[in-house]
Amino acid sequence: MKTDALIEVLARQAGPAPDFPVGRHLAAAAALGLLASSVLALALIGPLPAAVFYTAAPWIKLFYAILLLVGTSALAARLSRPASSTVMARAAVTSVFLLMLLAGAVTLITTPEGERWSALLGQTWWVCPWMLMMLSLPALTAILWAMRSLAPTRLKQAGFAAGLVAGVVGAMGYSLACPETSVAFVAVWYSLGIAMTGWVGQWLGPKVLRW
Amino acid sequence: MSSIIRMEQGKGYNASRDQKPITKEALPTLSGCNQTIIADELKDDEQHRDFESGLKPLWLRAQSGDELAYREALRLIAGRLRHYFRRHLMNLPDDVEDLVQETLLALHLHRGSYDPAQPVSAWVLGISRHKLMDLYRRRGRREALHEPIDGLEDYLAAVEPGETLANVDLRSLFEELPKAQRIAIEMTKLEGLSVTQASKLTGVSESAIKVQVHRGLKRLAALVRKEPK
Numbered sequence: 001m002k003t004d005a006l007i008e009v010l011a012r013q014a015g016p017a018p019d020f021p022v023g024r025h026l027a028a029a030a031a032l033g034l035l036a037s038s039v040l041a042l043a044l045i046g047p048l049p050a051a052v053f054y055t056a057a058p059w060i061k062l063f064y065a066i067l068l069l070v071g072t073s074a075l076a077a078r079l080s081r082p083a084s085s086t087v088m089a090r091a092a093v094t095s096v097f098l099l100m101l102l103a104g105a106v107t108l109i110t111t112p113e114g115e116r117w118s119a120l121l122g123q124t125w126w127v128c129p130w131m132l133m134m135l136s137l138p139a140l141t142a143i144l145w146a147m148r149s150l151a152p153t154r155l156k157q158a159g160f161a162a163g164l165v166a167g168v169v170g171a172m173g174y175s176l177a178c179p180e181t182s183v184a185f186v187a188v189w190y191s192l193g194i195a196m197t198g199w200v201g202q203w204l205g206p207k208v209l210r211w
Numbered sequence: 212m213s214s215i216i217r218m219e220q221g222k223g224y225n226a227s228r229d230q231k232p233i234t235k236e237a238l239p240t241l242s243g244c245n246q247t248i249i250a251d252e253l254k255d256d257e258q259h260r261d262f263e264s265g266l267k268p269l270w271l272r273a274q275s276g277d278e279l280a281y282r283e284a285l286r287l288i289a290g291r292l293r294h295y296f297r298r299h300l301m302n303l304p305d306d307v308e309d310l311v312q313e314t315l316l317a318l319h320l321h322r323g324s325y326d327p328a329q330p331v332s333a334w335v336l337g338i339s340r341h342k343l344m345d346l347y348r349r350r351g352r353r354e355a356l357h358e359p360i361d362g363l364e365d366y367l368a369a370v371e372p373g374e375t376l377a378n379v380d381l382r383s384l385f386e387e388l389p390k391a392q393r394i395a396i397e398m399t400k401l402e403g404l405s406v407t408q409a410s411k412l413t414g415v416s417e418s419a420i421k422v423q424v425h426r427g428l429k430r431l432a433a434l435v436r437k438e439p440k
Contacts, residue, residue, distance in 0.1 A: 001312070001382045003289050003308060003311055003312055003315070004286075006312050006316070006381060007282060007285040007289060007315065008282070009396075009401065010285060010315060010316070010319045010400075010428075011281045011282035011285055012278065012400050012403065013278065013399050013400070013405065014273075014276075014278060015276050015421075016275050016276035017275075017322045017323045017325065018322075018425075019323055020323035020324045022324075080324075081324045082324060082333075082334050082337030082338045083329055083334045085329075151324040151338070153337045153340070153341035210345060210348075211317070
């Protein structure tokens with residue numbers, strides 16, 4: 001078939017351009033992932049005692065995750081379209097990460113010297129990033145799946161962004177079961193877990209997002 | 212409009228198919244390609260601006276449903292794509308027209324992803340580059356098994372500018388679509404019936420016809436990508 005004939009076929013009765021449901025698809029995938037990570041966290045680890053929710057700790061984690069969710073999902077949405085600029089979204093994500101690290105550093109400095117290590121490492125530093133990443137995998141699957149129906153052209157970056165959103169969603173689920181209370185702990189180990197999920201996404205992106 | 216069908220039948224064959232395939236060594240590496248692409252894009256800045264200013268008004272009208280503008284826009288884009296791919300597929304001249312067609316299909320299927328705040332050319336280039344990289348990846352793997360060829364230069368010199376025939380005949384790929392999709396495309400896209408007429412003839416709702424057309428083209432795009440050569 002000649003290219004002119006193909007153009008004829010494509011243009012004929014093409015109608016107006018269809019909607020491109022980036023927000024809807026990504027939001028649905030993230031919501032599904034959040035449900036999965038919450039259920040898994042409660043089933044595998046078990047919920048925190050109700051009294052803990054009257055302290056600041058779980059809310060700090062949640063607040064951090066919500067801030068990150070705004071930036072990372074904007075990034076994922078922009079990378080789901082060809083050629084959309086990602087400068088603002090990247091700046092937003094980076095600044096939330098840095099602000100949280102700064103907050104962690106400040107709380108560490110104000111902690112009495114003898115308690116700093118325990119504030120930083122808590123009881124569970126070596127499980128936290130892995131657990132968080134594991135709880136993120138359903139979300140990662142759902143978000144990559146949703147992205148496939150969109151038009152990502154920068155596959156590594158898009159995969160990384162999908163991984164970050166999934167990591168944040170996993171962090172939300174994990175915060176229902178995680179016993180740690182220090183800001184420094186959240187700043188380091190939650191961030192690491194989210195970044196690790198991002199790297200898994202980055203690795204998967206070029207493999208599963210091709211079209 | 213069965214003239215298109217008749218015109219195209221039996222044309223899926225291209226003499227250059229008989230050429231021996233190209234070695235992996237003849238292919239540029241992925242990262243090397245990326246660099247030349249970026250350099251060329253800068254060099255073509257001016258040309259690019261002209262392309263943008265010609266395309267943008269047409270494209271905006273096309274997006275809101277102007278069929279004539281859409282056809283015109285696709286023609287402009289096809290010319291630009293041919294130029295772009297020809298330069299980056301020096302070693303794979305046979306693939307140029309196939310890739311032009313594959314990219315046009317992709318642009319059509321994802322045309323909702325265009326954001327009016329950005330230049331159309333950037334959007335087109337984003338998808339074209341993606342398609343080019345995808346082709347490099349596919350070729351890189353498959354061609355690795357073949358022997359090198361002599362006289363590549365003579366062959367390249369013999370490729371004249373202008374549209375060459377695609378190797379993959381889309382018309383014959385239509386036959387592989389599920390019946391409902393094929394009929395919907397044939398009626399509305401080849402025979403030129405309106406969606407309403409097609410709906411009456413088949414007894415399927417208008418929205419279902421549109422869905423079948425879209426799915427059919429999507430399927431076609433997937434078939435084009437898989438077509439071994």
